[in-house]
Amino acid sequence: MLESSSSSSASRSGQGQSAKNQAGAASAPGGGGGRGGPVARLNPADLKQVKLHPVKPARIAALFKPHKLTIAIVALLISAASVIGLAQPFLIRAIIDDALPQQDTALLAWLAGGLVAVAAATAAIGVIQTWMATKMGQKVMHTLRTRLFTHLQAQSLGFFTRTRSGEVQSRLTNDIAGMQSVVTSTATSVASNLTTAVATAIAMAALSWRMSLLSLVVLPPAIWLSRKVALMRRDVTSARQAELAGMYTQIEEGLSVSGIRLAKTLGTTGRDVERFAGSSHRLVDLEMRSQLAGRWRMATMGIVFAAIPAVIYLAAGFPATSGGMTIGTLVAFTALQGAIFRPIMGLLNVGVQWVTAMALFSRIFEYLDMDPEIKAPANPTTLDPESVQGRVRFGGVSFAYRGGADVLRGIDLELAPGTATAIVGPTGSGKSTLGSLLPRLHDPSRGSITIDGIDIRELAPETLNRIVGVVSQETYLVHASIRENLLLADPGADDATLWKALASAQIADLVAGLPEGLDTLVGARGHRFSGGEQQRLAIARTILRNPKVLVLDEATSALDNTTEALVQQALDLLAVGRTTLTIAHRLSTVEGADQLVVLEAGRIVERGLPATLRENDGPYARLVAAREEKVTELVP
CATH class of the missing domain: 3.40.50.300 (P-loop containing nucleotide triphosphate hydrolases)
Structure with missing residues (x-):
């Protein structure tokens, strides 16, 4: 049984906090959660690209070699933020178990100040880490973008007659932008998720190894169900993006000077409007499906998320499983258990993110590796144009x-x-x-x-x-x-x-x-x-x-x-x-x-x-x- 008999309001507070954390983890952007959070899914085109034009990791590492010190500092900051953030549940446990029951206002003030200090420290570290990672990523992207533009300008006219202009523009803009996301977001996200998951698991075990074993039973089905819903919604979102791309093409072609001239001279304005209206109508349907996708599954997930803290509270009520757990420990444990959901979901996407990153680098390096048909001489002959x-x-x-x-x-x-x-x-x-x-x-x-x-x-x-x-x-x-x-x-x-x-x-x-x-x-x-x-x-x-x-x-x-x-x-x-x-x-x-x-x-x-x-x-x-x-x- 629980050692402390603190007010039921504290217990309700812990339950509410747990439910909030569970829901927050499920819906957090980038966490791949069940409430619509994006989950990475392997794109067959990415696999094909990597297979056709494989990229050696050493070549990618060479891009970041000038930034070794920055990478080391960012890694330390990520680890520090993860470790410092774990102090919050322990501070909450001390408030509930010690400061409040004993009415120790001095201790309560220090613990409350500690909560604010932890939040401020993690926020400050996050700003510094984001600034350093973004700056490094921008430098790498600038180097790649400039190299690619310069290399493409060196290509012969034949290359541009054989290659769609949209393809060239896509690699120079969209692929570079995608790589920027990989460099400044995905890499730091993986490092943060890994350190957070490991540190949270250690903290959970330190609080209660019995409850940690119980979490190993209840977490997998919740994670599986969350991914199932997110993947379901992802398919609908992909169809919506494809339809949007088609609509943008219609707008670009139909509302350009040449497009308007062609439509008016051929008398296709009516058909163009019908085609655009059809695309817009399909978007309405896809948007509705996107918003409603997996709603019944999400309702089931809501029950699962509510059941997880309920099972923990239930287990805490039996001496065989509670191990003499205090209410403060219970609240701290449920907070940690809710927080571990998001980093685990993020780590499940690492494989897909790696393939996606390799596909982007592959597309860029494929162009950089092209040998120009028209080569500038290594040692050009000097000739004054004015004397020709x-x-x-x-x-x-x-x-x-x-x-x-x-x-x-x-x-x-x-x-x-x-x-x-x-x-x-x-x-x-x-x-x-x-x-x-x-x-x-x-x-x-x-x-x-x-x-x-x-x-x-x-x-x-x-x-x-x-x-x-x-x-x-x-x-x-x-x-x-x-x-x-x-x-x-x-x-x-x-x-x-x-x-x-x-x-x-x-x-x-x-x-x-x-x-x-x-x-x-x-x-x-x-x-x-x-x-x-x-x-x-x-x-x-x-x-x-x-x-x-x-x-x-x-x-x-x-x-x-x-x-x-x-x-x-x-x-x-x-x-x-x-x-x-x-x-x-x-x-x-x-x-x-x-x-x-x-x-x-x-x-x-x-x-x-x-x-x-x-x-x-x-x-x-x-x-x-x-x-x-x-x-x-x-x-x-």
Whole structure:
């Protein structure tokens, strides 16, 4: 029987505290409790990722090697907080068994102060530990994020054409963010749960080894039932997240500038609304299921949680099991027994958390381990861009996309300094591919490309970018002001230089007429301006780079005749004094070329002056005839 006969209010207080602790442990975030607390569940995709691209623990450890001291201090702080926190039940026992029955106000004041001191100490340690762990995690994430972004920028254009942009963005943002959670939360949570569980078990045994044995019987079913409910809810939550992802995709695609334009021109707005409404309706159902998932099981758990302290109180009433336990010891024991539930649930998730962490690291390292197809030279050749003459030579150049047949075959071509060379040919002949090799968007499979006798693969990327400028059909303007878009080419340019470049691109008057002038936002992908205006802004940006070699990749093919004339005038001014390679779609744009090259099936089949080739009965003459015949058919 109990040695003390303190008031029943103390007993009720202990029971209420126990019930509160039990419920709190069940619902605590991160504890995997039965009242909706998240429980980790193994994702088959994570297992597959780890299997396909395994990660050595030593490689992960290397990321944290510079932070060994911080890790040691955080571990000590976690252990200290767990041990200090265990003093609270013992202080409560002393209050109930000693201070209150004896009406020792001095002792009561010290014990009550001790409770506050324990809470303050654990809180202060928690703040310091969180600050140190978060700072360390942020440093590691910064290193990984920067390394990954830098490495991805070094990849060839082929990598980005083969890989979905969303996948790249996901690894750079979502996976890094997930790893941040692993570093700053999961790792410290595992350490905290382990130390808390061990220390609590020791304290329970110290208070009553008999009651500790009883807890070994009642805790497992409660933990099993809690996980069962949490996993049930987790499945519904996963379905809800998938539906939310689909809805976000609809919003992103349907409410973008391009999406709205497509919907209005195709007349799909009604269907889009129906599809969105259907997704929203499914979310309502999933949300209801998520809130109500396992409600009957949770009711059963409530009974189990109430039964656990009841069994302990019952056992405390029998001499064979109580061992002369005092009321204070009983209250302290029930508090500890309730507190041990959460760390045990957390430790049950360690295996899943480890696989999840390894999958995240695997996805990041998979990209970091990719060998760039376009490699910067280890010892680049020094070449002053200002002194470049601009003599370009393609020597025996062949090229094939990964896993495909040759798109270019044995290209031998020389571009004299300051001359204009036009490349024409039917669709699929390799024109744009040839143009992409000069700025090293791709590297030849065989052969070489030289500028002033220097292989472009021997030049540093920054040097080549200053020598070779590109104006393509697909103009890209960032969602910023005109000024910011122009300064991408020359960050140090003043306003006078910017206006001069705009004037050369035949668009200065238009920009000057805008209310905000150079500070006008161009809009998403430049949609604030027409296609021709975007092209001329891009030309102005290229002018600021002042390249000695210029690649014009079908820069006017998508424009109407009036706009084409304005853009072509800007291009003509841009090409003055530069070695120009023009990829031509419209044959009317090649008449002024110093050299005309005709491609068919990746080979040069004809070259010479445009007028000469037009008079010959060759491939170019047939292209001209076919184009004129097509125009005649279009004219009524």
